[in-house]
Amino acid sequence: MSSHVDQIFHDHRGGKLQTGLRRPLETAADLSIAYTPGVAKVCQAIAEDASLAATYTWTSHLVAVVTDGSAVLGLGNIGPKAAMPVMEGKAALFKRFGGLDAVPICLGTTDPDEIVAAVTAIAPSFGGINLEDISAPRCFDIERRLDEALDIPVFHDDQHGTAIVVLAALRNALELTGQDIEDLKIVIVGAGAAGIAVAKMLHSAGARGLIVCDSKGIIHPGRADLTPIKTEIAGMTNLDEVSGDVGVALTDANVLIGVSGARVDEDAVARMAPEAIVFALANPTPEIDPDVAAKYARVVATGRSDMPNQINNVLAFPGIFRGALDAGAESITEAMALAAADAIADCVGDKLTEDFIVPSPLDPQVSLAVARAVRHAAETAAGSAADTSVTG
Structure with missing residues (x-):
């Protein structure tokens, strides 16, 4: 047991995340394109047409994982600093299973007004907001208010x-x-x-x-x-x-x-x-x-990984955000959520038994199937006033 605990702490040393470069920065020409003076042309284009940000920045595939540390896993209200390892883990799952970049953000407040203000203020930097481990009943109001205020998907995964x-x-x-x-x-x-x-x-x-x-x-x-x-x-x-x-x-x-x-x-x-x-x-x-x-x-x-039929959120959220961002959706709707559930269920196929009613969280095909289903539901419902956000 001691060696297992030692391994856990060893593998968390320095955190679980880092950023990487999509383009080389080896020459003066590279620098002139990635930064000054070349970057100014991209900034000017986005200033004239804000929708271009999704094409020329990473916001189209970037999710903020936001918590106040008030309801973490089975640990409860442990605060924002102690919540960071979980949020890093969540971001790692976004990358591994959804192909999405994610940034963990642990807020030093539990006041709903301050949380809504903070997330609203940083929202232009992201394509979606994943709320995480915020205690009830505050979480309901926070999610609803953010969903109404922002034009990007807001999703409280615990719900x-x-x-x-x-x-x-x-x-x-x-x-x-x-x-x-x-x-x-x-x-x-x-x-x-x-x-x-x-x-x-x-x-x-x-x-x-x-x-x-x-x-x-x-x-x-x-x-x-x-x-x-x-x-x-x-x-x-x-x-x-x-x-x-x-x-x-x-x-x-x-x-x-x-x-x-x-x-x-x-x-x-x-x-x-x-x-x-x-x-x-x-x-x-x-x-x-x-x-x-x-x-x-x-x-x-x-909900345990060492028992059959693990009901784990990782089966859902990476594909849901992938599909929503690919569709350019402004919110995650009830139709998208129901489509995600169908896709997860269908991944079991003819392997269905009493001990296998959901696919493995490690199955990479699940997030792909969920993303396709969510994107299709989003595009089908585009412009339909009858569809409602899951927060409604």
């Missing part, structure tokens, strides 16, 4: 990346169990960024039997302690207005999606319907032990 991969996994799980999403009772344990986004994504995909639980139990309109976002969720889920704890919610449920880290008792899972599906996605400790869940469920997935 929408998770939701997209969950939908892809669920579609393949339902292929195995022979069920339709419209007929399911789906319980989501966790009403933070991921839980809210999963509920909205599944609703968009046709799910109507949704129940969302937070730390105080089932969310329903009669609760007086609901935040605005939970009030919104109460209006689109739990149509029978059931109240109670997670055990009540899981009685005869077809699907459990855990995105909270809260422990789910075996007795509660035992109450689920036959052919149940359990996605216990908390890291590093799933909401219920996968081996225990498998006693009652046909399909079990986690």
Whole structure:
């Protein structure tokens, strides 16, 4: 174990990123083109037509990975400096799987107004904004405001990346169990960024039997302690207005999606319907032990790389940004998100089994398929007033 830890620290020494040159800088002529005086002509052209920036700078393939360090992985509010290794890792994944350059930006504020102002101010330098590890409920308002203010894609991966991969996994799980999403009772344990986004994504995909639980139990309109976002969720889920704890919610449920880290008792899972599906996605400790869940469920997935069916955001975000930037999209829409989920699910193909409902995060074909699907959806929807941003 000690040698493994030593290796981790060794491989992080100096960080995981560096910049490189796309053109040589070996001669005086090289310098005169890349910098003064040649660069002035490009600057003047962009000043006259701002759209040329996408052609003559790296902004068309550059993403800002922005955090305030308030909700990092399973570590919580560790602050911006401690969040940097994760943001560097995210940027590395953008490069490896999406062919996109990315710059990690860790902000020294948790004030929503200051975050929105800071990101808006730096936005001209980027082609897209990936918000990362910003705690709920602030993350909802920050993303919405930035999406409205900017003409480049804004995407909070903790919300929408998770939701997209969950939908892809669920579609393949339902292929195995022979069920339709419209007929399911789906319980989501966790009403933070991921839980809210999963509920909205599944609703968009046709799910109507949704129940969302937070730390105080089932969310329903009669609760007086609901935040605005939970009030919104109460209006689109739990149509029978059931109240109670997670055990009540899981009685005869077809699907459990855990995105909270809260422990789910075996007795509660035992109450689920036959052919149940359990996605216990908390890291590093799933909401219920996968081996225990498998006693009652046909399909079990986690967020861990050392277990079957890893539901990992890397299956989504590199291809989503690649497709959105290639299409010149100004936002990432619901149609693009649904297309991404379909593409991820389709990558499994005829290899589909109970232990393989999503492709490997290391499969390079996934991001290519997602990028194509997202670009097609963006171009198809261009100019359509009916399409809405995922933040809506």
